[in-house]
Amino acid sequence: MGFHVSDELLGTIVPLVVYWLYSGFYMLFESLENYRLHSKQDEDCKNLVPRRTVVKGVLLQQALQAVVAIILFTVTSNDADAANSKGHSLVDIVRQFFTAMVVLDTWQYFMHRLMHQNKFLYRHIHSLHHRLVVPYAFGALYNHPVEGLLLDTIGGALAFLLSGMSPWASIFFFSFATIKTVDDHCGLWLPGNPFHVFFRNNSAYHDVHHQLYGAKYNFSQPFFIMWDKILGTYMPYTLEKRAGGGFEVKPTKFDKDD
Numbered sequence: 001m002g003f004h005v006s007d008e009l010l011g012t013i014v015p016l017v018v019y020w021l022y023s024g025f026y027m028l029f030e031s032l033e034n035y036r037l038h039s040k041q042d043e044d045c046k047n048l049v050p051r052r053t054v055v056k057g058v059l060l061q062q063a064l065q066a067v068v069a070i071i072l073f074t075v076t077s078n079d080a081d082a083a084n085s086k087g088h089s090l091v092d093i094v095r096q097f098f099t100a101m102v103v104l105d106t107w108q109y110f111m112h113r114l115m116h117q118n119k120f121l122y123r124h125i126h127s128l129h130h131r132l133v134v135p136y137a138f139g140a141l142y143n144h145p146v147e148g149l150l151l152d153t154i155g156g157a158l159a160f161l162l163s164g165m166s167p168w169a170s171i172f173f174f175s176f177a178t179i180k181t182v183d184d185h186c187g188l189w190l191p192g193n194p195f196h197v198f199f200r201n202n203s204a205y206h207d208v209h210h211q212l213y214g215a216k217y218n219f220s221q222p223f224f225i226m227w228d229k230i231l232g233t234y235m236p237y238t239l240e241k242r243a244g245g246g247f248e249v250k251p252t253k254f255d256k257d258d
Contacts, residue, residue, distance in 0.1 A: 007167035008073035015174040016062050022179050023138035026186045030136065033245035035188045037207050038134040043187070048131040054142045057128075061141050061148035068153045072160065073167055093169055100159035100173055101223045107155040109227040113219045115147065132185075135203075135210050140185035180222045189239065189247045201225050207249045208237050214251065 029035055038046075115126035125144040132139045141148065156177070160170055183195045184206040196202045201220055208214035217235035220228045228234035235251050242248040 007171065008070070008077070011073065011167045011170040011174065012066050012069040014171050015178045016066065018175045019058075019062070019141065019178050019182060020138065022182045023140075026137035026182070026188060029188055029190065035190055036246040037187050037189055037204065037249055039242070039244055039246065043134040043136065046133040048133070049142075054132070054139045057142045058138060058140075060145060061143060061152070064145060064149060065153050065156075068149075068157065072157050076161070093165075096163040096165040096169055097173055097176075100163035100165060101177075103162050104155050104159040104177065105220060105223050106227065107158055108151055108221050109219050111151050111155070112221065113233070115151075116215060116219070130210065130215075133210060135185040135187050135207065137182050137186040140182045177222060184222055199223065204237065204239050204247075204249050208235050208251060211249075 031040070033039060112126075115121045125147050128144040129142060129147065132142060141152065143151070156174060159173075163173075165173060180195065180199075183193070184201065184203055186203050187207070189196070189204060193202075196204075201222065201224060205218055205225065206221065209218040214235055217233050218225075218228055219233055220226070225234060236253050237249050237251050240248050240250055
């Protein structure tokens with residue numbers, strides 16, 4: 001009898017492994033100043049938390065994420081069995097992916113914006129993530145555990161439930177969402193990056209938000225920028241060559257109250 005790993009277990013574990021593998025890929029380019037949005041010196045000076053602490057924080061969040069995923073898959077196991085018995089047409093998967101992307105973006109925009117607008121939530125919870133003024137790949141999920149639960153884990157659960165995707169489809173969706181989130185925080189602008197070609201919400205877009213001047217803007221994550229555009233929290237920017245090598249994101253609009 002062959003060894004079998006369930007879709008539910010793969011849907012729980014694979015996105016966690018993908019996170020570290022994709023982050024590791026970007027670590028290979030960190031020393032190349034010509035591709036960085038901030039210099040390595042700026043990263044060392046401006047970031048308020050050491051990398052070892054970031055690793056511990058991410059592992060804690062992933063452990064909590066795995067527990068919730070196991071519970072979610074267990075509770076919805078009957079629905080998943082019914083979905084698996086119907087098969088997976090390409091049209092269904094595309095519809096489910098798009099629905100999940102919109103649900104996740106909507107949840108994260110409003111929760112993320114709330115984390116900034118509510119002084120208590122920002123001071124005690126969300127400010128932890130903003131200790132990384134200069135983001136890097138494996139710091140993407142460095143959050144307070146409460147934020148990780150509210151934004152990422154619950155947002156992912158809603159995307160899974162409302163899209164009607166199966167555990168099998170979720171393996172691919174959450175792996176893709178993980179790669180996109182890591183890419184947005186990588187702090188690099190690599191030539192030919194498909195995420196920069198197909199998504200306006202990218203590493204430069206999110207870098208604006210991590211800077212002091214952009215704290216009220218560019219809340220959208222991880223896929224689209226529609227809510228920023230609709231609700232007036234979009235900050236346009238230009239990407240220019242930095243004197244010491246690499247690129248620099250420069251805003252082209254400021255709120256009159258800033």
